[in-house]
Ligand SMILES: [Fe+2]
């Protein structure tokens with residue numbers, strides 16, 4: 001996907017870029033790219049004028065890190081009883097093009113099923129919350145997956161900023177174009193990278209970032225079908241349904257099932 005720097009900056013609002021930390025800028029770019037992929041007509045939007053930008057910024061009523069389920073008031077189909085991960089993909093995460101493309105790349109290149117599942121799940125928590133999504137995502141899935149899967153999801157947020165030629169992961173050229181060559185990740189990201197790099201599970205996380213780079217393709221639709229068996233083998237679907245199983249993260253699933261509940 002080609003990212004138009006001006007169009008991207010226009011979505012941030014007047015003066016917003018200067019006020020944001022480097023990590024926030026990178027997060028915002030990833031959300032923007034996923035948004036462009038999810039909204040088929042998003043790329044046809046004309047960049048706004050300075051006045052329109054200022055107006056938009058003043059009218060913004062949600063924080064940027066708010067999950068997509070909370071920034072839209074579109075009607076949501078009720079979740080079935082005993083909701084499964086597939087139900088959430090179909091009714092809450094759809095179209096989920098980015099994660100499906102990334103899992104598909106892992107599948108097509110013969111990577112382990114655990115990696116395919118990690119790719120499939122890695123950014124889905126952005127429907128709930130975007131800020132620090134690696135950490136939120138790891139927590140959301142931890143009760144239901146092999147520990148290496150949630151661990152990998154947690155650290156992919158930091159690894160994006162650090163190249164590893166041995167795996168073919170290069171520092172995204174786009175970060176240089178958008179943020180400048182002097183871009184430095186925040187200290188907690190640098191510390192997370194250092195820890196992850198020296199860990200025996202490093203590749204669990206690294207492969208998520210590798211597959212990520214193949215997953216911003218316009219016009220490529222992948223369905224959930226090729227992953228159903230892998231989910232069946234590696235995702236511990238609770239019989240009561242996600243949200244009803246009293247797991248440490250059941251409340252997060254209930255929140256995504258019904259984001260309109262007032263309390
Ligand atoms: Fe991500």
Ligand SMILES: [Fe+2]
Nearest residue numbers: 098122123212
């Ligand atoms: Fe991603």
